[in-house]
Amino acid sequence: MPEFLTLTPPMTALELLLGELKEKSGLEWVELKDALGRITAEAIIAPHALPAFSRSAMDGYAVRASDTFGASEGLPAYLRVVGEIAMGAMATMELDRAQCALIHTGGMLPASADAVVMLEYTQGVKAGEVEILKAVAPGENVIRVGEDVESGQEVIQAGSKLRPAEIGGLAALGISRVAVMGKPRVAIIATGDEVVPLNAEALPGQVHDVNTYSLGALVEQSGGTPISYGIVPDQVEMLERTARQALEECDIVTIVAGSSASTRDFTSQVINGLGAPGVLVHGVSIRPGKPTILGVCDGKAVIGLPGNPVSALVIAGLFIAPIIEQRLGVTREQPRPSVQAKLLVNVPSQAGREDWIPVRLHHEAEGWEADPVFGKSNLIFTLARADGLVRIPQDATGLQAGEVVEVFFIN
Amino acid sequence: MPEFLTLTPPMTALELLLGELKEKSGLEWVELKDALGRITAEAIIAPHALPAFSRSAMDGYAVRASDTFGASEGLPAYLRVVGEIAMGAMATMELDRAQCALIHTGGMLPASADAVVMLEYTQGVKAGEVEILKAVAPGENVIRVGEDVESGQEVIQAGSKLRPAEIGGLAALGISRVAVMGKPRVAIIATGDEVVPLNAEALPGQVHDVNTYSLGALVEQSGGTPISYGIVPDQVEMLERTARQALEECDIVTIVAGSSASTRDFTSQVINGLGAPGVLVHGVSIRPGKPTILGVCDGKAVIGLPGNPVSALVIAGLFIAPIIEQRLGVTREQPRPSVQAKLLVNVPSQAGREDWIPVRLHHEAEGWEADPVFGKSNLIFTLARADGLVRIPQDATGLQAGEVVEVFFIN
Numbered sequence: 001m002p003e004f005l006t007l008t009p010p011m012t013a014l015e016l017l018l019g020e021l022k023e024k025s026g027l028e029w030v031e032l033k034d035a036l037g038r039i040t041a042e043a044i045i046a047p048h049a050l051p052a053f054s055r056s057a058m059d060g061y062a063v064r065a066s067d068t069f070g071a072s073e074g075l076p077a078y079l080r081v082v083g084e085i086a087m088g089a090m091a092t093m094e095l096d097r098a099q100c101a102l103i104h105t106g107g108m109l110p111a112s113a114d115a116v117v118m119l120e121y122t123q124g125v126k127a128g129e130v131e132i133l134k135a136v137a138p139g140e141n142v143i144r145v146g147e148d149v150e151s152g153q154e155v156i157q158a159g160s161k162l163r164p165a166e167i168g169g170l171a172a173l174g175i176s177r178v179a180v181m182g183k184p185r186v187a188i189i190a191t192g193d194e195v196v197p198l199n200a201e202a203l204p205g206q207v208h209d210v211n212t213y214s215l216g217a218l219v220e221q222s223g224g225t226p227i228s229y230g231i232v233p234d235q236v237e238m239l240e241r242t243a244r245q246a247l248e249e250c251d252i253v254t255i256v257a258g259s260s261a262s263t264r265d266f267t268s269q270v271i272n273g274l275g276a277p278g279v280l281v282h283g284v285s286i287r288p289g290k291p292t293i294l295g296v297c298d299g300k301a302v303i304g305l306p307g308n309p310v311s312a313l314v315i316a317g318l319f320i321a322p323i324i325e326q327r328l329g330v331t332r333e334q335p336r337p338s339v340q341a342k343l344l345v346n347v348p349s350q351a352g353r354e355d356w357i358p359v360r361l362h363h364e365a366e367g368w369e370a371d372p373v374f375g376k377s378n379l380i381f382t383l384a385r386a387d388g389l390v391r392i393p394q395d396a397t398g399l400q401a402g403e404v405v406e407v408f409f410i411n
Numbered sequence: 412m413p414e415f416l417t418l419t420p421p422m423t424a425l426e427l428l429l430g431e432l433k434e435k436s437g438l439e440w441v442e443l444k445d446a447l448g449r450i451t452a453e454a455i456i457a458p459h460a461l462p463a464f465s466r467s468a469m470d471g472y473a474v475r476a477s478d479t480f481g482a483s484e485g486l487p488a489y490l491r492v493v494g495e496i497a498m499g500a501m502a503t504m505e506l507d508r509a510q511c512a513l514i515h516t517g518g519m520l521p522a523s524a525d526a527v528v529m530l531e532y533t534q535g536v537k538a539g540e541v542e543i544l545k546a547v548a549p550g551e552n553v554i555r556v557g558e559d560v561e562s563g564q565e566v567i568q569a570g571s572k573l574r575p576a577e578i579g580g581l582a583a584l585g586i587s588r589v590a591v592m593g594k595p596r597v598a599i600i601a602t603g604d605e606v607v608p609l610n611a612e613a614l615p616g617q618v619h620d621v622n623t624y625s626l627g628a629l630v631e632q633s634g635g636t637p638i639s640y641g642i643v644p645d646q647v648e649m650l651e652r653t654a655r656q657a658l659e660e661c662d663i664v665t666i667v668a669g670s671s672a673s674t675r676d677f678t679s680q681v682i683n684g685l686g687a688p689g690v691l692v693h694g695v696s697i698r699p700g701k702p703t704i705l706g707v708c709d710g711k712a713v714i715g716l717p718g719n720p721v722s723a724l725v726i727a728g729l730f731i732a733p734i735i736e737q738r739l740g741v742t743r744e745q746p747r748p749s750v751q752a753k754l755l756v757n758v759p760s761q762a763g764r765e766d767w768i769p770v771r772l773h774h775e776a777e778g779w780e781a782d783p784v785f786g787k788s789n790l791i792f793t794l795a796r797a798d799g800l801v802r803i804p805q806d807a808t809g810l811q812a813g814e815v816v817e818v819f820f821i822n
Binding site for chain 2: 088091108166169199206209215334339379
């Protein structure tokens with residue numbers, strides 16, 4: 001009996017799955033210094049303008065621009081210096097006609113001033129007087145109130161990733177705590193009678209649990225919190241019990257298949273028993289990762305991942321990461337980081353199946369070269385040796401040596 | 412008096428700086444589950460082969476290949492089934508001539524078997540006997556001992572970043588703790604009489620401390636630990652004292668200039684007083700970030716960053732991140748993630764200066780478009796609104812609308 005009657009193309013499968021998932025993470029408050037990489041839960045509205053006062057963009061003299069009109073090196077304007085605006089102080093002085101004040105970059109402009117003459121275009125004549133060698137227009141060398149941000153303006157959308165620039169922007173606005181989306185809890189259930197925990201000795205016939213660690217790291221990287229449910233032996237009742245507990249405690253459940261055919265069958269049976277609608281996709285036209293099972297139970301994604309560590313990691317990158325992102329409400333569409341590289345050898349592929357080929361990048365004078373790392377999908381070090389993955393689309397029968405391909409980074 | 416007599420090109424400046432820095436971080440041990448993103452301090456040597464025993468790559472029958480030679484659907488070979496190899500168990504049975512054993516994917520091959528016939532190419536005839544419908548070659552459908560990794564092989568170089576794939580590889584080898592490079596401690600000293608801490612109210616003339624937060628986030632992202640030394644007023648003695656303490660306690664020191672000309676002068680004076688050789692570069696031919704100061708004191712980098720938050724962040728990305736990487740001993744050369752995009756408007760630039768222009772990316776049917784976010788370099792939200800930066804080389808006088816440019820991501 002063929003295990004997979006019809007394979008679903010990867011993009012179709014992902015869209016089908018994401019379409020069934022409506023729930024978003026809850027909101028939590030974090031200190032700004034702990035907010036890097038988190039996703040905003042609400043739009044951030046500026047509580048005041050930035051800058052909040054007119055500031056000088058230069059070292060020089062704060063002036064009324066009209067007092068400098070017509071000034072030149074041959075015919076300077078003469079202004080009286082009525083004071084110096086100290087950094088961090090409120091500029092309280094009033095400038096009368098033909099008066100100016102010494103100001104520093106970032107200093108506050110007096111209310112009556114509307115421009116700054118750069119120090120380079122001035123010349124001291126006698127105490128308390130300065131020659132202006134160049135006219136300035138109103139607003140020149142001034143950062144006006146609200147030039148960066150207006151009061152009440154939406155400065156960061158809900159669903160944005162907080163990068164160093166956003167963190168800086170929030171600090172500028174005096175915002176010290178920020179509402180972010182809670183990290184989705186992602187259950188990882190390893191299965192297989194042959195799998196032993198990392199702290200146990202692997203006897204002949206046994207292998208160490210790889211997927212709990214590699215998938216855990218990928219979940220962490222994708223903005224989720226991995227929760228390990230240990231290694232479940234190949235017994236459907238035990239898997240069912242563990243999966244039910246994981247579904248209660250977590251937002252996303254992954255069941256990593258054991259190698260044997262029996263456990264692969266368990267997984268879809270367990271998913272169908274956990275909640276409606278159950279299994280949506282059983283088998284994806286992709287390599288590695290064909291035996292992938294995508295399900296939804298009571299509004300939560302329950303994913304059956306292949307047990308081969310390479311397949312599990314590639315599939316998790318293509319399916320688990322987007323589920324986490326959708327739950328986090330990430331709104332801003334950003335390209336997946338990639339680099340163009342020249343393929344070094346022919347890579348065959350079967351039409352009707354999307355292939356993801358691990359490649360290692362080499363830097364040559366003319367640019368980057370991509371060298372495929374061939375290996376069976378249970379050899380985890382084929383991925384560890386690779387810098388990225390090249391996608392061979394479903395309708396292609398392979399790639400030619402010398403072709404320029406897009407390499408998506410493995411982070 | 413011109414502040415910068417000669418400006419150094421950015422690449423020259425960076426090479427000069429890195430050439431003076433020899434010290435590397437120390438080694439520390441972390442649990443595998445906490446190792447994501449860390450840099451290996453030593454080469455990882457495989458303590459045993461992977462797989463450690465010959466494994467079946469398929470569900471089927473473990474056979475001696477010679478017993479199947481010549482077998483076909485028309486003329487099957489008949490083999491006696493002497494048992495089933497349980498998952499996780501040592502395969503102890505001996506296969507005599509014309510004998511086979513049921514085996515599952517990942518199961519251990521008996522010593523006398525050398526190939527696996529896939530279930531699809533077999534047919535049960537009567538209890539204890541199976542028809543083999545296709546010959547297999549020795550080694551077929553078998554993952555041999557050491558096919559992923561040989562015992563004693565170097566599997567991960569020193570100076571490698573631990574990604575999910577490497578984490579999985581280490582788990583496969585049963586390695587639960589890993590020696591990584593200690594995170595460089597990066598001091599951030601903010602200065603400026605106008606700068607107030609985030610928890611204080613900013614009165615007219617005052618601004619909140621932005622750089623401690625934005626630079627702290629960038630340091631964290633680059634693999635370092637940011638250590639804040641608060642905000643130092645514009646007094647050379649206080650800056651000197653704080654910088655000296657920071658140099659003792661940290662591996663890299665950054666001093667973020669206040670806006671006023673006086674503090675910019677302080678910084679180079681303080682760096683020269685801290686230790687030899689002192690200031691290496693004062694002024695870089697780059698925009699934003701011209702007033703950057705690069706120094707080395709007693710083997711540690713001491714960097715004077717411009718006070719404008721956009722300049723500080725761009726310069727930190729170009730200079731602080733590589734210093735951290737070098738201290739971490741990162742060996743593997745990887746391209747900086749970027750995307751090709753069509754520039755939407757002309758961007759002028761001054762020859763002799765390298766420009767970095769913040770752009771926002773839009774996805775169009777034909778690909779990505781890059782829309783410059785113009786704004787003075789003290790407007791932090793110009794960066795927060797951008798997805799990446801476009802570099803205009805020193806010898807160019809600008810970029811044309813319609814040109815395809817490389818956009819480097821702002822993470």
